[in-house]
Amino acid sequence: MKVEDETRFEQEVEELMEQVHQQYGYDFRGYSRASLYRRIRRFTGNAGIGSMEQLQRSVLENSYFFEGFLQEITVNVTEMFRDPSFFLSLRQNVLPLLSTYPFIKIWDAGCSTGEELFSLAVLLQEEGLLDRTKIYATDVNQKVLRQAKEGIFPASNISAYTAGYYASGGKYNFSEYYVSNYGSLKFKSYLIKNVVFYPHNLATDASFNEFHLIVCRNVLIYFTHPLQERVFKLFDESMVELGYLGLGKKETLALSSISSKYQLTDKSNRIYRKAG
Amino acid sequence: MRTFEKVVVMGGSWGGIQASIGVLKALPAGFGLPVVLVLHRLRNTESDLQQIYAKKISLKVAEIEEKEPLTPGCVHLAPANYHVLLEKDKTFSLDVSDLENYSRPSIDVTFMSAADVFGKQVIGILLSGASKDGSAGLKYIHDKGGIALVQDPTEAEVSTMPESAIKLIPGCQVMNLGKIQEFLLSIA
Numbered sequence: 433m434k435v436e437d438e439t440r441f442e443q444e445v446e447e448l449m450e451q452v453h454q455q456y457g458y459d460f461r462g463y464s465r466a467s468l469y470r471r472i473r474r475f476t477g478n479a480g481i482g483s484m485e486q487l488q489r490s491v492l493e494n495s496y497f498f499e500g501f502l503q504e505i506t507v508n509v510t511e512m513f514r515d516p517s518f519f520l521s522l523r524q525n526v527l528p529l530l531s532t533y534p535f536i537k538i539w540d541a542g543c544s545t546g547e548e549l550f551s552l553a554v555l556l557q558e559e560g561l562l563d564r565t566k567i568y569a570t571d572v573n574q575k576v577l578r579q580a581k582e583g584i585f586p587a588s589n590i591s592a593y594t595a596g597y598y599a600s601g602g603k604y605n606f607s608e609y610y611v612s613n614y615g616s617l618k619f620k621s622y623l624i625k626n627v628v629f630y631p632h633n634l635a636t637d638a639s640f641n642e643f644h645l646i647v648c649r650n651v652l653i654y655f656t657h658p659l660q661e662r663v664f665k666l667f668d669e670s671m672v673e674l675g676y677l678g679l680g681k682k683e684t685l686a687l688s689s690i691s692s693k694y695q696l697t698d699k700s701n702r703i704y705r706k707a708g
Numbered sequence: 709m710r711t712f713e714k715v716v717v718m719g720g721s722w723g724g725i726q727a728s729i730g731v732l733k734a735l736p737a738g739f740g741l742p743v744v745l746v747l748h749r750l751r752n753t754e755s756d757l758q759q760i761y762a763k764k765i766s767l768k769v770a771e772i773e774e775k776e777p778l779t780p781g782c783v784h785l786a787p788a789n790y791h792v793l794l795e796k797d798k799t800f801s802l803d804v805s806d807l808e809n810y811s812r813p814s815i816d817v818t819f820m821s822a823a824d825v826f827g828k829q830v831i832g833i834l835l836s837g838a839s840k841d842g843s844a845g846l847k848y849i850h851d852k853g854g855i856a857l858v859q860d861p862t863e864a865e866v867s868t869m870p871e872s873a874i875k876l877i878p879g880c881q882v883m884n885l886g887k888i889q890e891f892l893l894s895i896a
Contacts (some may be wrong), residue, residue, distance in 0.1 A: 438824060464795060465795060465796065466793035466795050466801045467801055470793065470821065471805065508802065509806055511805055650802075653801065653803065654801075655774065661823070680804075682773050682774050683774055
């Protein structure tokens with residue numbers, strides 16, 4: 433693409449995002465552009481869409497098509513025990529303190545297809561906290577929430593997940609938590625019996641509860657600074673005193689206005705604690 | 709902060725660490741351009757790649773944090789298990805979307821993103837590696853008027869990556885590490 437083509441592509445994306453906001457209520461204005469442009473290019477390439485006009489028509493005239501489009505441009509790639517050291521740190525540094533509460537509330541924000549949710553549930557089960565913990569699993573995308581509820585993941589990843597489980601301090605046989613069949617792993621439903629699934633849009637929706645632990649990993653990397661700031665304030669409003677916040681390995685609270693209220697519990701794993 | 713017009717993006721896989729050190733060790737701490745280095749790495753494995761470089765080269769070396777600005781005189785290292793993208797405001801974005809060419813970070817992803825933002829001001833360098841990742845990205849840089857340099861495959865520890873690029877991009881320039889050093893010193 434020439435420079436002028438590039439500029440036109442970007443203008444057309446901006447127009448489309450404006451129309452999507454008006455028609456469907458999804459607001460992408462605060463999304464980092466490089467990723468968004470790349471994913472739209474990939475989507476049009478894979479779907480065999482020849483022009484932005486064609487994409488615009490399909491997205492605006494067909495809500496099923498839009499759902500598929502939304503699925504593609506909000507990144508839903510996730511894995512179990514991504515960064516095992518994060519989960520090990522939760523096990524060692526966070527859960528022992530949470531265990532002092534009679535009842536624990538956790539928000540898994542941007543839970544996607546549920547791999548992180550089930551990883552958390554396994555941890556809670558092994559630390560004896562699952563029965564008195566309620567997890568709120570939210571995502572902007574309702575389709576991935578339905579998948580998360582199913583708890584079925586491709587078996588092709590099992591060796592990586594099993595390695596991650598042990599590296600995160602897993603105490604038993606990982607295979608106790610799932611049934612393997614038809615090339616898939618179905619995780620046992622008791623793991624999510626205390627989980628509630630909600631559609632929630634970090635870009636537009638408000639706080640809905642108070643939590644002892646909020647986990648939001650590799651979601652903020654797609655947001656611009658102003659939207660990140662909104663989300664950090666939302667988390668702060670939704671956090672009990674002395675509650676914990678877990679971010680992705682390359683995400684930081686440092687530049688946000690709420691950072692002075694938080695202390696680092698684990699720097700390399702980006703776990704923060706609200707300290708008044 | 710010092711301003712800069714051009715950006716150097718460098719990629720490699722097997723043999724890429726040694727080759728990139730071979731190039732970067734010649735650059736002085738005051739080198740006037742940012743260098744973005746994408747190497748294939750094990751996912752979910754802690755490594756001290758940053759320390760390895762810090763010992764061998766004079767440029768500053770830092771693993772990329774999201775939203776960090778590109779900085780002249782700094783080697784920005786792509787973190788394990790993230791794709792690295794460049795934004796118009798000369799900052800980095802990270803992305804955990806699907807593997808590309810079985811890789812995350814993928815060299816293609818960063819090379820293409822650099823070309824989208826910096827156009828013909830990109831110097832793309834593809835080094836030793838046992839993968840075809842990077843070829844399409846280097847071609848994209850070349851097609852947008854940027855400079856495409858490829859390590860001489862006879863010198864590379866593993867020649868798959870350079871050979872794949874040479875095949876795909878007839879207009880690329882094939883150089884040994886010494887020539888790549890000279891070239892970078894001449895433009896910054």
